[in-house]
Amino acid sequence: MTGRTNALDVIDLTAGYGRIEVLHSVSFSVPVGAVVALLGPNGAGKTTTLNCISGVLSPTSGHVHLNGHHVNGAAADKLARAGLCTIPEGRGIFPNLTVTENVSLFAFASQTSPKDIEERTFTQFPRLQERRSQLAGKLSGGEQQMLAMARALSSDPAMLLLDELSMGLAPKIVEDLYEIVADIGRQGISVLVVEQFARRALAVAQLGIVMVQGRITAVGEPADIYDELSAAYLGGAA
């Protein structure tokens, strides 16, 4: 095999729900260790793309390659064990488990002992340590999102998918969260983040992809796609 540099390749992906086609032949790649932002207005098909990658939805046609392996049709739990970790839209936490339980739940997936994982997590997220014995459902929105990311990291994934990281969160918290995303990227984990808050995501991303109505309209370095982005969001009026 040729020396591959991509953690994820999406090739000619077409998908939809029932009769309605949402994605029309979407292709892009996420290089190993890069943070990539998938941007676009509501209804552009970003979450659908993510669902196809994480195995929740089967595409009508096209391919998804994870680390060079063809993974279409693999079940979500298999993909996860292959190193793909997804944080779904709307906080991926277990509300009736305590913070600690949420963090150490997936310890079996990694080589590290639960104690070490807890210690590592709480060093990285001191805010969660203060609330370690609280039920996760009682945390604020930002803390829940933080917990979801902490848990995702506990399983030492090769690639992280983040859906609508900032949804419904205050700017200050979103800023903190993106600090963490940047940090994750520096650890060598490839990240695909789906976002509406374009600016913040682009500030930490190495690559931006703009999606409108199920098609990719621009791919490039953050600075290059900014104009395209304004047009996509505010109908060219802004």
Add this chain to the structure above:
Amino acid sequence: MALLEVDEVFVRFGGVVAVNGASFDVDEGKIVGLMGPNGAGKTTLFNVITGLQEPTSGRVRFNGKDISKVAPRQRALGGIGRTFQRLEVFGSLSVGDNIRVAAEMRGISRPERVRDELLDRVGLRAFADVTADSVPTGIARLTELARALACDPRLLLLDEPSSGLSEVETDDFARLIRSLADEGKSILIVEHDVELVLGLCSTIHVLDFGSIISSGTPAEVQADQRVQDAYLGADTEAAEALEEVGA
């Protein structure tokens, strides 16, 4: 006096704040837009207004009366109609029967005539006998709209009515909404099609993090820096960073 007044409404789910002290009005006979990024709390607000979601605190007034404690059914009888973002058509009935049954539920005389008029008006005549769960999303949304109209509401809440419609259909839809407003109906619309909202509404409220961050005419809202921030991310630091790399 405004027809609908939403006053300092808070909704909390556990530790998550979905609506954070939102206040806004809808005036009689106006088309009002409610915009905001995903997760801003728009649908939750709709549920609060129609009574499907009890707010943690705050009030909703309709026609001057406090309806915060009123059951959903009574609010509907009082003249509030709505459509749903996640469809709630009567899937086992035909499109025509969806409209007819609404009229029948309200004891409106000659429900068949109501059905026929609305089928024509919304442009669903060709789908009249098709089962509602086998029509495309756009058609199902129009069915919900027609069904709500069968009860002749004073205030109509539309939750993303145009998603699933083609461009031509969207134009038809905009015309229909205007004609409804001309008849004196008030319309509150949540919509992601920015052009449609800007062209249709006389007033727009922008919701972010569960509170209203901007209100005004389409032009005013469009020019508002806070709105752009809400959509693109309020972060001066990030903007500066972008400028540095040459944006």
Add this chain to the structure above:
Amino acid sequence: MTNFVTFTVIGIVVGATYAIAASGLVLTYATSNVFNMAHGAVGMFMTFLYWEVSVNQGWPVWVALPFVLGIAAPAMGLLLERVMMRRLTQADVTISLVVTVGLLVALIGVAQTIWPPAGRNIEQFFNGDAVSFGIVRVSAHQFITMGVALAVAFGLYVLLNRTRIGTAMRAVVDNRELLALHGARPNLLSGLAWALGSSLAALAGILLAPQLTLDYTTLTFLVVSAYAAAMVGRLKSLPKTFVGAIVLGLLINYATWAYISLPKSVLTSDFGQVIYGVKNSLPTIFLLLVMLALPQEKLRIGRISGTKLPKLPSWPVALAWSAVFIVGTYLLTGQFGDANNSRFGQAMCLPLIMLSLVLLVGYGGDVSLMQLSFVGMGVLVAARGFTIPGTGIGFHPQVSVLSIVTAFLLTAMIGAIVAVPALRLRGLYIGLGTLALAAAIDRIVFNTKLLGFGNEGSTVNANRPGWLQSEQSFAMAVVVAFVVMGLMVLSIRRGKYGRILLATRDSQAACATLGFSTTITRVAVFAVSAGLAGVAGVFFAGEHISVSTYDVFFFKSLPLLLFATVFGVTSISGVLVGGLVYGLIGYAPTTVGNLASVVLLLGILLLGGNPNGLVGLIFEQARKVPLPWRRGGLPVEAEPYPTHNPARSALEAPVGTA
């Protein structure tokens, strides 16, 4: 004082067994979202197995017990999860109720085949050993029962809160999909929960068995008490379930104490029978009270609604089939002898009863596990007659227009009274509530002389009117009643109320935002459905002439719903076939009947939750066969909706613009 201590101890012991059974129920329900109506039946089956190995085969207890609890029961749990429950996590509650009811029926059938009825006893552990505390003797078995319950409570606490796998089980309850996204195998975890749940059911059965003679239904339905306890914890909280179980155990035993302290004259009177019934119904009454205390179910939005119902026959087609059916059965019954006509008539009673389910379950999407109780009431009206006290106005105990009308009104009224509290809750609770109520009605009404048939097993007799004396003529009367009531149900479906009914089922939230109260519709449908069952009861009485309490035993409502659903509760033809099959199986040898229940269960699994049942499936396929008179092939399948919209131009000039 002695009595108080004694009854308290027994109460705690009984409560402890309930707690063990109930915790298994909670565990399985929470992790798989399937409420196992057959939980008790699993316990029953395993208790029989324990009898087989320990008594019949003579294995020592220390081999037999680990074998049943550690191998057989978990294996069964795993198998059930793997084969059935996994497919049901997303299913409609009616479907999952029906499937687990099917399992219950099948388990009883299999148990009856392997272990034909006979007196069997399981001895207490350390039989005869007891410790005296002053005046009170506590047997070793009682000690063990309490100890085991404590151990189960402690063990579950440790498992769920202190181990990784237990935490993961709780995570399944919270968010199954998220768990899969992180690489855990939710199915494995629910499998484990089912294995554990089955063991707990077996444990409870084995601990309880020495106090009873081993039989199929007693153990199966002792678990109504487990339902009641689990409901205290809202089928979620284990600590609350344990508290509920102990409270219930105490309640029952204090009630027994109070009962035996009543004067003998009261106990032996007719009214005493009613009190006896109430005493024995305490678990179900407790369950009903707990359900009354539950808050009103919130309107839910965003769920997928709409089931494709089978195509409605047009009036001419329906009438033509009705005529064919009546003429056909008339010619057929003309050839039969009296014995066969009686059998046919009795079998026809079942479709007649099932018609009430078409309205309620098929169209309305609600569920009832007490239809046979309404039938029983209809039987009583026909068999006891009715007079307004003090006036002499009324009618003789006979099948007549008056008794039919009275039966309808009476059962409809009772149906409405039942529906008002029940329909506040969601489907599962309605199912459990109606089943509990049916059990209570059996004991408090049917099994008493004052209100019902008399002691358990007693019969009442109903007369046929003079012109319907012969077996053929009455069988034909049942056929005509089925056709008339079937057409009535069809006309309801076709009319305004049918549309409203379907709308109510599809989206209650949408109905509310259109200003319509779905409660009234649902209560009305429940009442009319009860009324139809009551009318069916009058014909049932006339056909059987002599009806015993066993004929309307509450448990029989379960196979009734089962057969109706499997063959198609959404259509008249579905219940006709389903009812006849159910009725005719009754004449087959027991083994065949038992086998049939197993086959039926497999049928449900094959259906994969198709709500229109086997008959619906057949009709669907039949429509696809191109027949010479069916011109134009398949317009509906080929083009489900018009691709262009000719009426769009209507938008250009909207009507009624002000």
